[in-house]
Amino acid sequence: MRSVQAAAALSTRFTTLQNGLKVLIQEVHTAPLVSVWCWYRVGSRDEAPGRTGASHWVEHMNFKGTRNIPRDQMKGLVERYGGMWNGYTWIDETTYLETAGRNALDQLLFLEAERMANGLYEPEDCESERTVIISELQGSENDPDQLLDQEVTATAFRAHPYRHPTIGWLPDLRSMTRDDLYDHYRRYYIPNNATLVIAGDVEGDDVLRRVERTLGSIPAGTVPARTLIVEPPQLGERRVVVERPGTTSYLKMAWHAPAATDREFFPMLVLDAILTGAKGVNLWTSFRGAPPQRKSRLYTTLVERSLASSVAGALVPTAEPFLYTVSMTAMQGIELPVLEAAALEQIEKVREQGVSGEETARAVRQLRARFVFENDSVTNIAHQLGYFETVTGPGFFPDLQSQVTRVTADQVSEVARRRLASTARTVGWFKPRSDGA
Amino acid sequence: MTTAAARGLSAVRTVLDGGTVVIAQETSLTPAVTINATAMAGGAYEPATLPGLGFLTGRVLDRGTRQRAAETIAEELDDRGVALRVATARHTMSVTCTCLAEDFRDVLDIVLDIVRYPVFPEVEVAKRRAESLNALRQDHDNPAVRAVETVFELLYGTSHPYGRRAKGTESSVERMTRDDLLGYHAARVRPTLLTLVVVGDVPASSAADQAAVVLEGWKSAPVSDEPVPPPAPAHRQERTLTIPGKSQADIAYGFTTIRRLDPRYYAYFVLNNILGQFGLGGRLAENIRERQGMAYYAYSAIDPSVGEGPLLIRAGVDPDNVQRALAAIDQEVSALGSAGPTPEEVSQSKEYLIGSIPRMLETNDGIASFLQTVEQFGLGLDYDRRLPGHLEAVTLDEVRAAAAELLRPDRAAVAIAGP
Numbered sequence: 062m063r064s065v066q067a068a069a070a071l072s073t074r075f076t077t078l079q080n081g082l083k084v085l086i087q088e089v090h091t092a093p094l095v096s097v098w099c100w101y102r103v104g105s106r107d108e109a110p111g112r113t114g115a116s117h118w119v120e121h122m123n124f125k126g127t128r129n130i131p132r133d134q135m136k137g138l139v140e141r142y143g144g145m146w147n148g149y150t151w152i153d154e155t156t157y158l159e160t161a162g163r164n165a166l167d168q169l170l171f172l173e174a175e176r177m178a179n180g181l182y183e184p185e186d187c188e189s190e191r192t193v194i195i196s197e198l199q200g201s202e203n204d205p206d207q208l209l210d211q212e213v214t215a216t217a218f219r220a221h222p223y224r225h226p227t228i229g230w231l232p233d234l235r236s237m238t239r240d241d242l243y244d245h246y247r248r249y250y251i252p253n254n255a256t257l258v259i260a261g262d263v264e265g266d267d268v269l270r271r272v273e274r275t276l277g278s279i280p281a282g283t284v285p286a287r288t289l290i291v292e293p294p295q296l297g298e299r300r301v302v303v304e305r306p307g308t309t310s311y312l313k314m315a316w317h318a319p320a321a322t323d324r325e326f327f328p329m330l331v332l333d334a335i336l337t338g339a340k341g342v343n344l345w346t347s348f349r350g351a352p353p354q355r356k357s358r359l360y361t362t363l364v365e366r367s368l369a370s371s372v373a374g375a376l377v378p379t380a381e382p383f384l385y386t387v388s389m390t391a392m393q394g395i396e397l398p399v400l401e402a403a404a405l406e407q408i409e410k411v412r413e414q415g416v417s418g419e420e421t422a423r424a425v426r427q428l429r430a431r432f433v434f435e436n437d438s439v440t441n442i443a444h445q446l447g448y449f450e451t452v453t454g455p456g457f458f459p460d461l462q463s464q465v466t467r468v469t470a471d472q473v474s475e476v477a478r479r480r481l482a483s484t485a486r487t488v489g490w491f492k493p494r495s496d497g498a
Numbered sequence: 499m500t501t502a503a504a505r506g507l508s509a510v511r512t513v514l515d516g517g518t519v520v521i522a523q524e525t526s527l528t529p530a531v532t533i534n535a536t537a538m539a540g541g542a543y544e545p546a547t548l549p550g551l552g553f554l555t556g557r558v559l560d561r562g563t564r565q566r567a568a569e570t571i572a573e574e575l576d577d578r579g580v581a582l583r584v585a586t587a588r589h590t591m592s593v594t595c596t597c598l599a600e601d602f603r604d605v606l607d608i609v610l611d612i613v614r615y616p617v618f619p620e621v622e623v624a625k626r627r628a629e630s631l632n633a634l635r636q637d638h639d640n641p642a643v644r645a646v647e648t649v650f651e652l653l654y655g656t657s658h659p660y661g662r663r664a665k666g667t668e669s670s671v672e673r674m675t676r677d678d679l680l681g682y683h684a685a686r687v688r689p690t691l692l693t694l695v696v697v698g699d700v701p702a703s704s705a706a707d708q709a710a711v712v713l714e715g716w717k718s719a720p721v722s723d724e725p726v727p728p729p730a731p732a733h734r735q736e737r738t739l740t741i742p743g744k745s746q747a748d749i750a751y752g753f754t755t756i757r758r759l760d761p762r763y764y765a766y767f768v769l770n771n772i773l774g775q776f777g778l779g780g781r782l783a784e785n786i787r788e789r790q791g792m793a794y795y796a797y798s799a800i801d802p803s804v805g806e807g808p809l810l811i812r813a814g815v816d817p818d819n820v821q822r823a824l825a826a827i828d829q830e831v832s833a834l835g836s837a838g839p840t841p842e843e844v845s846q847s848k849e850y851l852i853g854s855i856p857r858m859l860e861t862n863d864g865i866a867s868f869l870q871t872v873e874q875f876g877l878g879l880d881y882d883r884r885l886p887g888h889l890e891a892v893t894l895d896e897v898r899a900a901a902a903e904l905l906r907p908d909r910a911a912v913a914i915a916g917p
Contacts, residue, residue: 089527091525091527092856092859092860093856094856094857094860124778135777136776136777136778136784137776137777137846140776140777140846140849140850140853141846141853142853143849143850143852143853143854143855143856143857144854145854145857160857161853161857162853162856189788189789189790191791192791192792192816193787193791193794194794196746196792196794196814196815196816197794198745199745199746199814199816200745200746200794200814202744203640203641203642203744203745203746203748203814204640305743306741306742306743307639307743308635308636308638308639309632309635309636309639338576338581339579350581351583352581353575353576353578353579353580353581354576355571355572355575355576356573356577357576364629365625367625367628370628370633390632390636392628392629392632393628393631393632423576423577426577426578426579427576427577427578427579428579429579430530430579430580430597430598430601431579433528433529433530433598434528434530434579434596436528437528437530437596437861437862437863438527438860438861439860
């Protein structure tokens with residue numbers, strides 16, 4: 062049995078090609094698999110008004126065929142090797158992944174090279190994908206919690222582009238053109254704005270040669286400067302109420318969170334574990350399913366007292382200050398003001414009285430375990446390497462365990478006092494209307 | 499206790515004196531262990547008068563044992579970063595979690611205590627009953643859940659174990675008592691119906707040794723279950739449910755299929771891949787998403803089980819496009835059913851399914867689920883090595899025959915839920 066510390070010590074090989082493409086290689090020889098992730102430093106924060114959703118739409122278009130891979134042959138390229146593929150876009154990043162048998166490596170690199178340089182963006186494919194994305198948006202709107210999340214985020218931010226949903230606003234999705242998408246693609250999909258991660262049953266020198274051969278000749282471009290917008294301080298509580306037909310009330314509270322590289326991030330992560338249970342920091346896998354939370358403050362206050370049927374906290378590492386969100390589902394017969402008052406009473410208690418050494422130690426133990434669980438496959442290992450290289454820059458990921466272990470109860474108490482102030486919060490209600498089903 | 503070593507994954511299977519099967523597989527990627535204790539205690543075995551009893555029993559199972567109060571269990575698991583899940587399916591109730599290898603002995607003790615000695619405290623029954631009722635109300639507002647539940651009702655009828663709602667009804671959940679839960683546990687969570695799978699960074703022998711100590715003296719007679727009744731003959735049925743305020747309509751379109759141990763299983767499995775899995779979602783996604791741009795998702799899933807499980811087609815579309823999407827599904831089902839797949843499709847799908855086995859068996863969680871299925875259906879500990887051969891042996895004619903038997907739009911059950 063190996064120790065948690067020994068397992069966390071990855072020996073990742075880091076190289077930058079002449080065209081600026083960063084390459085991270087992690088050998089993992091436990092299964093005959095390889096996972097390839099290609100990350101781009103572009104997300105919904107990089108979209109101008111009127112073009113919201115462009116990054117996500119571009120991600121969709123990059124599965125539609127390239128100069129050397131006709132659309133109907135995209136399908137089957139990875140499947141021939143038993144592989145799975147996908148991609149996602151969020152506020153800071155866009156990424157593509159394939160995990161397949163190790164002998165697929167050349168094909169996977171070829172696919173990423175084509176995606177980076179040779180996307181076709183046929184007008185009819187852009188049109189067909191417009192309605193697919195609108196369908197994706199409508200599907201998420203069917204979920205009252207997601208609808209409320211969108212409204213709370215848009216209310217919490219006044220200036221920063223984190224305010225708009227990654228999928229985009231519906232009017233923008235209706236009006237954007239093929240050329241808008243292609244311009245966005247060409248601006249950001251250049252090797253010196255990307256990080257390629259390969260993890261699996263491969264040999265480092267061999268992988269690097271293959272990467273050089275496949276992606277080394279793609280010309281560098283001019284890396285677009287990111288618009289730096291600082292969200293002005295919030296001066297008072299903000300509220301949003303969504304009323305729709307439905308059966309259940311939902312409550313959401315959000316506070317401005319520290320960026321991942323802020324010294325307050327790890328105390329805030331421990332605070333979230335104390336309030337709602339530790340999730341971990343793997344956006345790809347760690348936010349599915351309930352965390353260990355039955356002794357957490359808000360679970361014992363709200364769920365055990367039958368005020369809510371669920372409570373969930375979300376603090377995700379981001380490049381700039383995003384949100385810390387707590388979401389609750391009200392029990393039948395519990396009015397939203399009652400649920401809100403109970404949640405805020407506990408929040409105020411933490412702010413006024415601080416947290417104990419014992420609960421801090423428990424939260425740290427939880428996070429230490431979650432950091433192990435969320436690296437249980439070559440897919441997850443490659444995700445974590447690429448995510449943090451893209452969002453925080455080098456050095457952050459290998460230091461996770463030691464950073465969280467150093468957090469003290471005083472730091473957590475201080476961050477609760479400063480960050481969870483009433484004037485800095487946004488409260489969202491979903492009130493079901495009685496004309497619901 | 500008797501022990502036999504496997505040739506495949508290298509899992510070790512042990513039968514304890516009371517009849518509980520323990521299967522252990524050592525792995526080394528992370529210093530973690532997945533524990534999966536599964537009993538044949540799914541909703542199919544609950545009395546027809548109390549639908550949802552299996553679900554509620556699962557919800558309260560880990561809320562107190564003879565030795566541990568609910569709060570003690572919560573504290574012991576939270577302290578170790580362990581999130582315990584109790585999932586009730588049609589035939590199985592599974593208690594699963596992942597812990598650090600250094601915590602393995604303590605956590606296995608807790609899991610086995612929960613499985614063997616739950617006490618279902620009244621106060622916990624009341625709380626989890628209220629939460630179940632809340633979940634039922636949430637489901638009532640969820641078009642995807644409503645469409646799928648309705649198609650199961652249409653396919654099997656509400657008196658069939660597969661036609662009932664897993665969470666039950668408001669009336670049945672309100673009627674359940676602590677005694678009902680105790681009785682259900684005593685009847686279904688017993689050593690002869692229990693399989694413990696342990697996968698991770700611990701020696702394979704340690705799981706069986708420890709389980710033998712904790713479960714010592716727990717004995718039960720074998721249980722002989724009634725066979726799952728065959729579904730009624732199928733004919734085209736359609737039902738539309740209105741859920742105000744929703745942006746999208748959900749379509750569920752299904753057939754009943756075959757049992758898991760039916761010799762046609764692998765041909766059906768390949769057929770499903772061609773229809774609604776390969777690539778973005780097989781022929782269905784190629785038509786509905788790629789060519790017509792109507793849906794973010796369109797796919798099919800097949801679930802042959804102890805009884806004749808379903809093949810379910812799903813799509814979420816703009817309410818104005820429901821009839822167009824339904825016509826596209828009918829068209830693809832009909833075309834594949836009448837003309838069968840092409841040789842290329844069969845060979846591509848077989849290649850994909852065989853190649854995906856190492857991925858399925860990469861994580862501790864994946865291996866544990868696989869080994870539970872192997873034990874449930876008596877597939878043999880070397881099944882991971884034999885599975886490629888089973889898939890390779892599937893012929894074009896077999897898939898054509900499966901398609902002709904199954905894919906008949908005039909036999910489909912269809913449910914549409916939306917605004």
